[in-house]
Amino acid sequence: MGSSLWPPPEVTMEVHVKNRDKLLSSLRQHLSESSRPLHGFVLLQGGQEQTRHDTDHIELFRQESYFAYLFGVKEPGFYGAIDVGTGNSILFAPRLPAEYAVWLGEIQPLSYFKEHYKVSSTCYTDEIASVLQQHYHCSGKPLLYLLHGLNTDSNNFSKPAEFQGIDKFDKDLTTLHPILTECRVIKSDLEIALIQYANDISSEAHIEVMRKTRVGMKEYQLESIFLHHTYMYGGCRHCSYTCICATGDNSAVLHYGHAAAPNDKTLEDGDMALLDMGAEYHFYGSDITCSFPINGKFTSDQSLIYSAVLDAHNAVISAMKPGVNWVDMHILAEKVILESLKRGDITLGNVDDMMTARLGAVFMPHGLGHLLGIDTHDPGGYLKGLERRKEPGLKSLRTVRDLQEGMVITVEPGCYFIDALLLPALNSPETSKFLNREVIDRFKGFGGVRIESDVLVTAVGCYNMTKCPREIQEIEAVMAGAPWPPQKISTHVGNGLQS
Numbered sequence: 206m207g208s209s210l211w212p213p214p215e216v217t218m219e220v221h222v223k224n225r226d227k228l229l230s231s232l233r234q235h236l237s238e239s240s241r242p243l244h245g246f247v248l249l250q251g252g253q254e255q256t257r258h259d260t261d262h263i264e265l266f267r268q269e270s271y272f273a274y275l276f277g278v279k280e281p282g283f284y285g286a287i288d289v290g291t292g293n294s295i296l297f298a299p300r301l302p303a304e305y306a307v308w309l310g311e312i313q314p315l316s317y318f319k320e321h322y323k324v325s326s327t328c329y330t331d332e333i334a335s336v337l338q339q340h341y342h343c344s345g346k347p348l349l350y351l352l353h354g355l356n357t358d359s360n361n362f363s364k365p366a367e368f369q370g371i372d373k374f375d376k377d378l379t380t381l382h383p384i385l386t387e388c389r390v391i392k393s394d395l396e397i398a399l400i401q402y403a404n405d406i407s408s409e410a411h412i413e414v415m416r417k418t419r420v421g422m423k424e425y426q427l428e429s430i431f432l433h434h435t436y437m438y439g440g441c442r443h444c445s446y447t448c449i450c451a452t453g454d455n456s457a458v459l460h461y462g463h464a465a466a467p468n469d470k471t472l473e474d475g476d477m478a479l480l481d482m483g484a485e486y487h488f489y490g491s492d493i494t495c496s497f498p499i500n501g502k503f504t505s506d507q508s509l510i511y512s513a514v515l516d517a518h519n520a521v522i523s524a525m526k527p528g529v530n531w532v533d534m535h536i537l538a539e540k541v542i543l544e545s546l547k548r549g550d551i552t553l554g555n556v557d558d559m560m561t562a563r564l565g566a567v568f569m570p571h572g573l574g575h576l577l578g579i580d581t582h583d584p585g586g587y588l589k590g591l592e593r594r595k596e597p598g599l600k601s602l603r604t605v606r607d608l609q610e611g612m613v614i615t616v617e618p619g620c621y622f623i624d625a626l627l628l629p630a631l632n633s634p635e636t637s638k639f640l641n642r643e644v645i646d647r648f649k650g651f652g653g654v655r656i657e658s659d660v661l662v663t664a665v666g667c668y669n670m671t672k673c674p675r676e677i678q679e680i681e682a683v684m685a686g687a688p689w690p691p692q693k694i695s696t697h698v699g700n701g702l703q704s
């Protein structure tokens with residue numbers, strides 16, 4: 206089919222110039238407010254290439270995300286500094302051996318990096334200490350603002366920059382991380398454009414997969430179609446995350462597709478597919494899930510679960526606007542799903558009582574969604590002072606924040622039949638009374654449904670950046686070959702004369 210999006214858009218480094226400006230003004234404001242001097246340097250160390258285990262096989266490098274945010278540098282081994290006093294930015298490139306030119310290509314001069322990455326100056330990484338000393342015009346040791354802080358999704362800490370001669374500097378390890386992370390939470394127009402493109406090409410790839418899905422194929426063939434489309438027509442060499450191509454009972458395995466479960470099941474007639482796949486374009490990602498019947502026609506049970514999830518997805522998007530709390534959106538999604546399950550006789554009793562018993566988490570154990578940007582799970586979900594909830598389901602939320610204009614957050618309700626959760630729930634006196642055992646038995650092996658869109662919070666509401674068919678009729682039509690987006694039906698049905 207090719208692609209309506211070819212060729213991919215030009216990337217401008219202006220996005221990173223703006224990101225640096227934003228950090229500089231936030232940091233300066235913070236320093237002024239705490240009566241601290243406006244000098245010193247922000248210093249970040251970019252990512253390093255890694256080899257596979259003990260071999261010389263070099264894994265394809267992808268830049269560390271904070272470094273990518275500020276400098277947009279695709280090459281490994283760089284450092285970057287921002288002079289807090291002057292606002293000047295300095296990139297430090299690794300000094301490459303002459304042999305590099307034999308095996309890896311032309312060695313670019315420093316001027317190339319200065320021009321390409323739109324920084325004030327470029328030097329070599331073995332000059333960091335001397336260059337920063339030269340740029341410092343105040344008394345005492347120059348102060349370095351280094352990146353050190355917790356990633357609340359992984360529980361890992363970012364690694365502060367290290368270099369020869371760092372002992373000649375004072376170090377501040379606490380100021381930078383929360384300020385830089387907060388900058389990343391609210392997206393600029395240029396960042397939004399990149400996320401939109403990642404969404405456009407990924408949405409198109411999902412539709413291509415939907416159209417080519419046939420009984421008897423393997424899950425990895427769906428993955429392959431997606432990867433091909435986003436790379437071939439979008440130049441997306443990286444995905445935001447490993448593709449989850451789950452069918453049948455695998456779709457209840459939330460993070461299916463990993464090395465031990467490598468998308469290798471045969472697609473069976475009557476099964477659902479749950480495909481969670483998103484491409485990355487110039488560091489900025491997308492995170493999209495489509496669920497559909499492999500044979501192209503929803504059964505009544507599939508419609509029941511799918512509609513429950515779609516209603517939750519749509520209810521959340523209708524309610525989203527600045528000031529709305531994300532925990533409330535999660536609870537709204539749970540409630541809509543539980544009401545649908547009750548109408549389908551899967552659950553019994555009063556929905557509010559089910560909510561109190563946290564029954565929603567039996568069917569949707571994960572959080573409703575997460576911030577999205579350079580990382581799939583973009584940082585900043587838990588501002589200082591915000592506590593993770595303890596209750597099932599809510600404790601999985603990657604943020605509990607109020608929505609703000611400029612956030613991009615995924616809306617990804619799901620409903621799954623997971624034995625590891627259903628069996629204990631059926632055996633617990635608090636939850637078993639809500640569960641219709643016979644009907645639930647019918648859903649054994651069903652797997653699950655998830656619908657995931659990437660949503661931008663606007664001044665007055667929100668905007669869904671993901672453009673996939675979502676309604677049951679739309680999915681069935683697209684799978685049967687109908688165009689997407691649907692062709693506009695002409696309102697001009699007069700006498701055939703062109704108006």
Ligand SMILES: [Mn+2]
Pocket residue numbers: 492575615617657
């Ligand atoms: Mn997601």
